[in-house]
Amino acid sequence: MNDRIEQVRAAARAEAASLTNADALERFRLSFLARKGSVADLFDQLRHVTAADKPAVGKALNELRTEVQGIYDGAKEKVDSSAQRTSIDLTLPGRPLFAGSRHLVSQTLEEFQRVFVSMGFDIVEGPEVESDYYNFEALNFPPDHPARDMQDTFFVSPSVLLRTHTTPVQVRIMEKRKPPVRAIMPGRVYRNEAVSARSLVQFHQVDGVYVDKGVTFAELKGTLVAFAKRYYGSSIKYRFRASYFPFTEPSAEMDITCYLCAGKGCRVCKHSGWLEIVGSGMVHPNILKRVGYDPEEVSGYAFGFGVERTVLLRHGIDDIRLLYENDVRFLEQF
C-alpha cells in the first residue's frame, strides 16, 4: 500500500510542471482527484488494510491528498490569473464622461479677483441699469460735456441708461462706507458701438478704488505694477503715461511691453511695442466731496481694466464675437 501511495505521489509530482493550461489541469484532476481518480481509488482500498496499519496508512493517504490538491490548486491559480489577464483588451477606451469648462471671461474675472483679494481688496457689485447721475454726473461728466462722447451710451429712459463703465459702483460704495474703502468692482458694461471684431455692445470691466489717509499716485503705480507682475509675470516692463478721465486727476494709462513680440513691435501692439492694460488715476477731489469725504483729509486712487481686451490679447483671439457666440468647439479649448 505504501508503495502505491509513493507511486501516485511521484506521478503527481512528475506532472506538476506540465500543468500550464486548463486542459492539462482537467486531465490532472480527472486522473488524480476526481471520484474515480487514483487518490480516491487508494482511499477505496483502505478498507483492505489491517486495523493495526489503518491509522498510519490513513495518515499517509491524507497527506497524499493534501499534496496533490495543493499541486492542483497552485497550478490552477496560475492558469486562471494568466487567463484573466489575457481576456482584457487593455487598448479599449475609457467609458467617457461629459467634460466641463469655464468660460474664458469668467476665468479671467476670477483671476483678477484672486490677485486683488490677495492684496486686501473687497469685491463689490452694482446695477447694470444705472442712472445718468451715477454713470456720468457724479463722475464729473456734466451734461453737455464732450467727455460724454468717449462713451457711447444706451438709454432706456431719459435719465436711466445701461452703464458704460463699472466706475459708478465706486461712488455707490463710497456713499455707503467711510474711509478706508478698498474694493474692486467687476461687472458687465455696455457701449453703443457698431458690432465688429473689436467691439461688441457689451463687455466686462474690473474697476478698483482705494481711499484712505495719505494714498498717493506713487502707491497707485506700486499697486498696478504689483498686479501686472502677478498676472503677466515678473519680467514685464511697464510705463505710465498721462491720460484723461473726468473722474480722476492726475490720470494715467499703464502700458506693459507687448508679450507677443517682447516690445519689438507687431500687429497686436500696432508696432508700438506697448500694450495698454489699465486706465487709472487719483480720485478727483470733486468726487470725494460729492460722497461726503474731505479731500484735504483723505485721498485715493482708482483704476479700471477691460476684461475682454485682456482675454483677446492673452489668448491670441482675433474676434471678440467668438467669446459670446459660445460655439462648443471654442469653449472646449479653454
Add this chain to the structure above:
Amino acid sequence: MKIVSSWLKDFVDVEWTPQQFSDDLTMVGLEVESYEDLAATYDKFVVGKVVSCEKHPKADRLTVCRVDVGSEELQIVCGAPNVAPGQTVPVGLVGATVPHGQHDPDGKPFVLGKVKLRGVDSSGMICSAKELGLGTDGDGIMVLTTDARPGTPLAIALQRNDVVYEIGITPNRPDCLSHLGVAREVAIQTGGEVRRPAITLKESGEPAAKLASIEIRDADLCPRYCGRVLSDVRVIPSPEWLQRRLELAGVRPINAVVDATNYVMFELGHPLHAFDLDRLDGHAIVVRRAGPDAEFTTLDGRSRQLRPDMLMICDRSRPVAIGGVMGGENSEVSETTTRLLIEGAYFLPSNIRRTARTLGLSTEASYRFERGADPEMAKLAVERTAQLIQELTAATVHPGLIDVYPKGMEASRIRFRPRRANEILGTNIEPSAMRSYLGRLGAHVTANGEEELVVVPPSFRVDISEEIDLIEEVARVHGYNNIETQTRSAIDFSIPTAPARVADEARSHLIGAGWREIMAISLQPETVASLGGPAPIKVLNPVSAEMQALRTSMIPGTLDIVRLNLHRGNKDLRLFEIGKVYRRSSENLASVEDVVEEDRLMMAWAGVAAPVAFDRPSREVDLMDLRGEVDALLRRVCLDKYRFLPYRADNTLTESALSLEINGTYGGWFGEVRRDIAKRFEIEVPIFVGEIALPVLEQAWTRDRTFRPLPRFPHVVRDLAFVVERTMPQGDLEDLIRLTAGPLLESLVLFDAYQGAQTGGGRRSLAYSLAFRSPDHTLTDAEVDAHIRAIVDRARSVCGAELRS
C-alpha cells in the same frame, strides 16, 4: 488730429525721429496712434530725365527709353503714349514698391523687378500719377515740372517727405487741436521756443468800421466777436503748398478764402468763418439767440430746424450762420464774392455742444468750440486769416479790427501748495522745480507766502481751473515715470473682505460635473426677450433691432446659442450660464429703483444622456436626467432643503415642467422646451432647460453645518416591489412609504420602475430598496418586519398598491 511734420516745424524746432516723437508725445498724454512717413512711400523712386526714346522692335505700343537717374543711365521699356525725350519724370528703380498697381483689379501695390519686355531688358519704371497714388490720371506717365536734378529722391522733389502723425487728443485738451498747440507741448518737452506767426498786414482803403458793423446781443453765449473786412478778393484756387498741407491734414481744398480759414484753424486751433460781406443785409452782424426763427439752410444745402436758444449769427434781417457750428447758404462765399467779413469769435462751449447734438451736426468748428477755444486767440486768428488771404489773393485789408468784447474774460487765479502736490503724488519735488514746470506751461506764477503759489494759467488751457489740475501738470512735466512706485504693506483689518458666494460654488460644481459655462449677450430682439416675460426693458437708441431689449429670462438667448451649435454640428450640449435677467418693477423707468436685476443660474441639455461608450448604448436625454443633475447640485449647496413640484401651469417656454421650491420659497423651474418654441429657433431635437434664482439659493446655502455622529449600529435593508395603477404618481407612494416608515427609515431608493406584460395592462411595478437604522441599538428582524407590514398595509389601502411576489 493729423499733425504734419513740416507744418509743425514752422512753430518749433524738433529733431526727433518719428518713433521718438511718437513715444515722447504719448507719454505726456498726446497719444500718437499712428504715423505715416510719406518719404518711405517713395523709397527707391527718383527724378529721371528721358534722354532718348526708340520704338520697341517687336511691339508698336512700347517705347525703349534711356533715362538719366543721376548715378547711371537706365534702359526702361515704357508703354505710355506721351513719353518723349527731354521730359523730367518719376522713376521707380528696381526694388521699389509701386503704391497702386494699375493692372491689378484692386490696385494692390507691387514690387518692381528687373524684367524683359518682349525680349528687351527693362530696369525700372516710369510711373503715372495714378500709380504713385498722386491722382487719378493713369493714361500716361506723369511729367514733372520740378527743376530737381536727375537722381533726386522723388519724395523731396515733390515735397512729399512729410511725416503725418495721427494724434488722439483727449476732450480736456482742445488747446492741442492745432499745430501750434502740439508745438507748445513739444517745446515743454525740449525746452525750446515756440514761434507764433508774425502778423504783417498792409491796411488800406476805408476803415473797416465804416463798411461793417458787429453787435452782440447775447453776450452770455458769445463773449467775444472779432471781424476783419477785406475787399478786392479773388476767389481763386490756393497755391499747391497750401492745398497739400490741407490734404495731409485731412481737408479737401476748395478756394483760397475757405482754405485760408481752414488753414488757420489747423494752424492756430481757432475756427473761423468768412462771410460774403455783400450778402449781409445792412453789412451787419448781429449775434443773438434764434428766437422765433425756425428754419435755416446751412452751407451744406440742408435745411435745419432751429430751437429758440440756439445762438445764431444774423444780419439786419435774418440768420446767416449757426454760431460756432456752420455757416449759411445765404451768406456763403462764391466765385463772384469780392468783399469779405472774417469772423473770429468765442462761444460758450455747452451751448455749442447742445446745438450740435440737437442738429446732429458735428463740424471741425463745433468740435473745437464745444471743448473750449481760447478767447484771446480769436483776434490773432482773424488777423492771421486776413494776412493769408491778402497774400494769396492780393486783397485789400481795410484798416481796423472790429473787436466786440464787452466784458473780457477773467483769468482764473489758482492757489497752489507744493506740499499738497507732493502729498498727492507721493514725491519730494522741490517747490522751485514745480514753479519752473508751471512756468514752462506758460502759466504766470507768483509766490503767496512761504507755502503757497498763485498760478494764472495761460488762456488756452481751459482745462486748468483748480489746484488738482496744476498737480497733474506738475506730474506730467516731471514725468510719470520719474515718480517712484510705492506699496503699502500694512494690512488694514477694518476693510471687509468679499464673502463666499453661492454662484461660485454652483459654478465649480457644474464644471466638475461636466457642464460648460457660457456667456450670452444681455441685449436681444424684443420678440425674443418677450418670450421670457412681459414688457422687457427696451433700449431707446439700439445699435440694431437684434440688440434692442434686455433679457427677461436666460432661456431664449440660450436657444439661440443651441441653434448655432446644432447648425455647426455640435450635437451634445450641456450648457450653463450664471448671469442677470432684467425686468421692470414699475411701468415707467424714471429711476434705477424701477428695474429689478436678478442673478440666475441657467442649465440647458440637448443630445445624449451620457457620452457614447463601446458597450453603452446611446440614449437621448430626458427630464429625469436633468432632474438628477439638479439634485446633485442642490444637495451640495443646500442639503435637503428643497423639493420639486410637478406643475403644468401656463408657461410660455416649456412643457412637462417641474418647479423648484427651496426652503419653502419658489426658486425656479425645469422642463422641456415647447416644440413650437424650439422650432422658432430652428431646433428639431428635444431640449431640457431650467433656471434657478440665485438669491433664493444663496439664502438656503448651508455652510455652517453641524456634525452628526456617524452611525454606530448596522442597518437593515429590505426590498419591496409594488404593482400600482399607471396613473398613480410614484411620488404619492414614495411619500406614503416615508411617512409610514417613520424616523428609522434611513434611505429609500426606487431601483426599478417597470411596465409591461407581467404587470398587466394599465399597471406598473415600482421596486424600492429601504434601509432602516436605529441610532441607539441594532434593529431586530421583528422590529423591521413590523414597519414593513405597516407600509404594505397602508400602500394597499391608500394607494391600491399590491405587493409583487
